[in-house]
Amino acid sequence: MRHVLPVLTVVAVIVAIWYAAAVWLNAQWALDMAKRQDREMSASELVLDTWSQEKPKLPAPHQVATELWKTTVEKKVTSKRSLVYHAWVTLSATLLGFALGTALGFALAVGIVYMRVMDMSVMPWVIASQTIPILAIAPMIIVVLNAVGVSGLLPKAMISMYLSFFPVVVGMVKGLRAPSRMMLDQMRTWNATKGQEFLRLRLPSSMPYLFASLKIAMAASLVGAIVGELPTGAVAGLGARLLAGSYYGQTIQIWSALFMAAAVAAFMVALIGLIQRVTLKRMGMS
Amino acid sequence: MWVALGIAAWALGWALNVWLAGRARSRATALAVPVIFGLTIVFVWEAAVRGFGISPVLLPAPSAIAVKMAASGGLIWEDFVQTVIKGALSGYVIGCAAAFATAIVVDRFDFLRRGLLPVGNFVAALPIIGIAPILVMWFGFDWQSKAAVVVVMVFFPMLVNTVEGLRDTSSMQRDLMRTYAAGYWTTLLKLRLPAAMPFIFNGLKLATTLALIGAIVAEFFGSPIRGMGFRISTSVGLLALDLVWAEIVVAAIAGSAFYGGVALLERAVTFWHPSQRGHG
Numbered sequence: 091m092r093h094v095l096p097v098l099t100v101v102a103v104i105v106a107i108w109y110a111a112a113v114w115l116n117a118q119w120a121l122d123m124a125k126r127q128d129r130e131m132s133a134s135e136l137v138l139d140t141w142s143q144e145k146p147k148l149p150a151p152h153q154v155a156t157e158l159w160k161t162t163v164e165k166k167v168t169s170k171r172s173l174v175y176h177a178w179v180t181l182s183a184t185l186l187g188f189a190l191g192t193a194l195g196f197a198l199a200v201g202i203v204y205m206r207v208m209d210m211s212v213m214p215w216v217i218a219s220q221t222i223p224i225l226a227i228a229p230m231i232i233v234v235l236n237a238v239g240v241s242g243l244l245p246k247a248m249i250s251m252y253l254s255f256f257p258v259v260v261g262m263v264k265g266l267r268a269p270s271r272m273m274l275d276q277m278r279t280w281n282a283t284k285g286q287e288f289l290r291l292r293l294p295s296s297m298p299y300l301f302a303s304l305k306i307a308m309a310a311s312l313v314g315a316i317v318g319e320l321p322t323g324a325v326a327g328l329g330a331r332l333l334a335g336s337y338y339g340q341t342i343q344i345w346s347a348l349f350m351a352a353a354v355a356a357f358m359v360a361l362i363g364l365i366q367r368v369t370l371k372r373m374g375m376s
Numbered sequence: 377m378w379v380a381l382g383i384a385a386w387a388l389g390w391a392l393n394v395w396l397a398g399r400a401r402s403r404a405t406a407l408a409v410p411v412i413f414g415l416t417i418v419f420v421w422e423a424a425v426r427g428f429g430i431s432p433v434l435l436p437a438p439s440a441i442a443v444k445m446a447a448s449g450g451l452i453w454e455d456f457v458q459t460v461i462k463g464a465l466s467g468y469v470i471g472c473a474a475a476f477a478t479a480i481v482v483d484r485f486d487f488l489r490r491g492l493l494p495v496g497n498f499v500a501a502l503p504i505i506g507i508a509p510i511l512v513m514w515f516g517f518d519w520q521s522k523a524a525v526v527v528v529m530v531f532f533p534m535l536v537n538t539v540e541g542l543r544d545t546s547s548m549q550r551d552l553m554r555t556y557a558a559g560y561w562t563t564l565l566k567l568r569l570p571a572a573m574p575f576i577f578n579g580l581k582l583a584t585t586l587a588l589i590g591a592i593v594a595e596f597f598g599s600p601i602r603g604m605g606f607r608i609s610t611s612v613g614l615l616a617l618d619l620v621w622a623e624i625v626v627a628a629i630a631g632s633a634f635y636g637g638v639a640l641l642e643r644a645v646t647f648w649h650p651s652q653r654g655h656g
Contacts, residue, residue, distance in 0.1 A: 093494060095491075096487050096488070096490040096492075097491050097494050097495060098491075099487075100491035100492050100495050104495075115514075147513070147514065206397045206398070207390070207393050207394045207397040207409075210396075210397045210405070210406065210410065211393050211410055212413065213410075214410035215410060215413065220585060225505070225589045227608075227624055229596070229608060229609050230608065230617065230620050230624075234434050234617070237433070237434060238434065309502070309503070313503045316506060320596055328506075332506055332508075333509070333597070336509030336512065336513065336598070341510065341513070344506075344509055344510055345510070347506070348503075348507065348510075351503045352503070356498065
């Protein structure tokens with residue numbers, strides 16, 4: 091509760107700055123229009139005009155909110171103009187990529203923890219792989235996979251996978267190594283096999299690390315899916331909405347797609363947070 | 377023939393690494409093992425492309441990429457300057473400096489800290505890259521809009537890390553500063569900023585990757601006729617994948633060098649931190 095008031099204040103300030111910025115950025119256009127029509131504008135008229143333009147440089151918050159309401163609630167979900175439809179297209183690619191990335195990251199982490207060779211040879215490359223701006227390859231991956239005959243969700247999911255496996259590897263390697271020497275020795279005195287040691291000790295103690303990584307992986311995965319939609323020629327999905335909006339100067343459409351993406355990201359991260367809380371509670375770890 | 381050679385190279389490289397990893401860990405083996413692994417992969421790639429006769433339109437061989445890089449050096453250099461030096465680097469400097477200044481202010485006022493940190497954490501998890509089309513619309517097609525995208529992308533990770541770092545002193549240490557009659561600024565400069573350095577460098581390192589990604593992806597939404605992102609997206613359309621891969625190699629080297637440079641600086645500045653000691 092201690093955080094509610096400060097957060098609300100900050101959000102209110104941001105909204106206020108936003109309205110002010112909308113006036114400042116859109117005023118030029120409004121003045122030009124008025125000049126062309128040869129009429130004077132009072133200050134209040136000018137302000138109201140900047141908040142209700144068709145294609146403003148910066149749409150006011152309520153315009154974005156109206157657009158969001160129109161495209162989510164008032165449109166049928168199956169309609170191509172519904173933002174829910176586009177969000178679902180993006181989300182499905184995100185989830186597939188997230189699942190693939192988590193599986194890959196998990197497998198790599200187990201290999202790295204149990205095999206010294208992999209630790210020494212693969213781990214540096216896992217880290218190096220992320221210094222490459224992988225999103226730059228996105229268009230190529232999409233086009234090449236399309237040429238091979240793979241299309242639809244999978245190419246986008248591949249990009250999501252590449253972005254999301256890294257946090258999982260790093261987090262899980264740390265987590266699987268979290269048990270102390272003492273605990274590992276205890277397992278040995280119980281004559282535990284490698285499999286038992288993994289299932290009963292290493293895996294449970296890696297759970298907090300796993301959830302922390304999953305949250306980052308989910309956010310990264312969504313970014314991957316959105317960028318993956320750019321080169322397909324703006325067919326469907328939030329990335330396509332962004333691109334189409336930028337081609338036709340539909341700023342309100344861009345902003346509403348952006349907010350939808352933010353909402354999806356926030357929702358998925360919160361969902362993982364909820365699963366985390368329930369799981370850790372049942373395991374007696376929180 | 378090439379397929380067999382590739383399999384043989386893979387087996388040889390892996391066996392060599394197993395043997396090296398079994399030996400005592402030293403600087404040399406720690407460096408050699410990943411290098412051998414990387415070389416093996418490049419060789420297997422080359423062998424696979426030749427052995428299976430993969431069309432260069434799908435996946436060019438490493439040798440073809442190297443030839444292309446050598447042949448079109450001038451073009452790649454021009455793209456490099458446009459995207460990395462003008463777009464990414466200037467945005468990185470502005471964004472990190474702005475975030476650092478904001479963090480000092482936020483840290484000064486507890487109310488701001490409690491309000492801004494959750495918002496900052498939230499924004500840091502959002503797909504910020506989505507604002508690229510908006511900023512391209514505002515700042516035009518040239519590098520200024522790319523720098524603006526980079527500024528926004530690096531701002532929040534940097535802000536959150538710096539604020540965290542500034543809180544990383546114990547009350548004992550702060551009390552000691554007070555017994556020295558040190559004021560706010562002295563405490564900040566002599567105690568809290570140095571103590572925050574590991575966190576600040578964590579943010580700076582995160583930001584290097586984000587900066588390059590931001591600068592390249594922003595070019596997909598419109599750019600003058602140069603730049604790495606522009607070259608990649610147009611070359612894909614022309615099916616000139618060797619040029620695409622050449623740009624990717626340059627981007628990878630630039631990204632690694634950028635990251636490595638910041639990491640070296642970190643080692644020089646935070647030599648006292650436990651994570652930097654003991655490597656002798």
